[in-house]
Amino acid sequence: MLAHILISEIAMSAARVKTYLTSHESTPVLDLPQLVERCMGDLAFAERCLTKFRQQLNADVERLEESVQAGDSFEAARIAHLIKGAAATVAASPLAETASAVENAARQGYSRDADLLTATTNLVEEVRRFTNAVPTFTKNT
Amino acid sequence: MRVLVVEDDWITGQMLTHALESLGYSVTVADDGEEAYRRIRSGEFRLVVSDWEMPGMSGLELCRKIRSRTSAGYVYVILLTSYRGVENIVRGLDAGADDYLTKPFKTDELAMRLRVGERILSLESRDMTIFALAKLAESRDSETGEHLERMREYCRILADELSINPQYTDVVDGEYVAQMYLTSPLHDIGKVGIPDTILLKPGKLTEKEFEIMKEHALIGGRTLESVAERHPEAAYLQMARDIALTHHERIDGTGYPYGLSGDSIPLCGRIAALADVYDALTSKRVYKNAYDHEFAKEYILDQRNKHFDSDIVDAFLSREDDFLSVSLKFQERILDSMTYEAILTTA
Structure with missing residues (x-):
């Protein structure tokens, strides 16, 4: 597969890939081979998608926090669902999972407010971890 | 062949487009169900890949709407969904979807599902050819x-x-x-x-x-x-x-x-x-x-x-x-x- 050849090329520059794949915690923020495969091996396209995703992510998380504070669990569920879908598409599984937890908590309605807050905090933390790790890839490719 | 992608998430829409274009399809993206339905009604698209959950008209409603109208040609609909489980598959099929693709999509699965759709649509062309032959004889x-x-x-x-x-x-x-x-x-x-x-x-x-x-x-x-x-x-x-x-x-x-x-x-x-x-x-x-x-x-x-x-x-x-x-x-x-x-x- 072309994607795998390209990925091994990246792997040659081990240092930057390592920075990219693993942040300060040990779980990779995204599965690069999976993303590149989904982009049909087109690295430049993968990079554009990540850049756009990050911009969209920041705006979405801001709106999510607002709706959680306003107690609008319906809107919170909708935004969390969007983040989950987009994150899964760019192969950012940990992010998709934390967004999914927010969506589930929000769908429970007001009675589970504490869960929703915890899930949102976890998501914000994962977003920070993601945005800290990804620029390395964006700058160097 | 033309494919209509119905997806409210920009990134997923772009990545599906990119993958489908690499597979040789010509792709148009609709942001929501209403726009998709308008485009399908124009008769330009017979192959549709639609998200399930969208604001406004959902993928399920879009399927029902497509099936409720009589049209010259069959429209083949693949629902793109993060929902798993038999119950949801039944709901989708019941609404008139032809096939499923789980999110996040895999390119080889995407290619395979689209090929099945094309094959089904070509059977319809066969049906029309048979009728044309009969008309000619008559x-x-x-x-x-x-x-x-x-x-x-x-x-x-x-x-x-x-x-x-x-x-x-x-x-x-x-x-x-x-x-x-x-x-x-x-x-x-x-x-x-x-x-x-x-x-x-x-x-x-x-x-x-x-x-x-x-x-x-x-x-x-x-x-x-x-x-x-x-x-x-x-x-x-x-x-x-x-x-x-x-x-x-x-x-x-x-x-x-x-x-x-x-x-x-x-x-x-x-x-x-x-x-x-x-x-x-x-x-x-x-x-x-x-x-x-x-x-x-x-x-x-x-x-x-x-x-x-x-x-x-x-x-x-x-x-x-x-x-x-x-x-x-x-x-x-x-x-x-x-x-x-x-x-x-x-x-």
């Missing part, structure tokens, strides 16, 4: 109007009614009904082998001429047999052959070409016989005017166990109203085109 005989269109509707109604008769449920299923609709227009295809002087003769045929006319059943049956032999996997060709060969046989053994009787006449031939006679009676031909429904009904009842199989006569009686509405629908269409021509002439 075109020499301009007096028959929309005989084939009506005939296949009558065949479908009769087969559909038999499918709920316990005696026939093992044989007549949805597939049988669909095949009956597909192949019945080929019943007279052997008429291409009958000379114009006989086929288009306005008066009554002499005995000798009628013997030649009768050969159309054999010519059609043998032509289709030779194709069916080469493609034994295509069951519809066998049904087409049986219908062409036996639609003039009579249950009492007095029909042609072989004088078969009772169950030795294939069921599809027995169904086509009644549908063909009903239409011949209720429409105008070179040699006769159109009789009304009551006259045709009386004739069919009189011919129970003579010309026609009694079970098929019963099916006809149960669905009499449907026969009448098909007959009236096509009459209106003919009237419309006559009015149109009259306007053109006076203008």
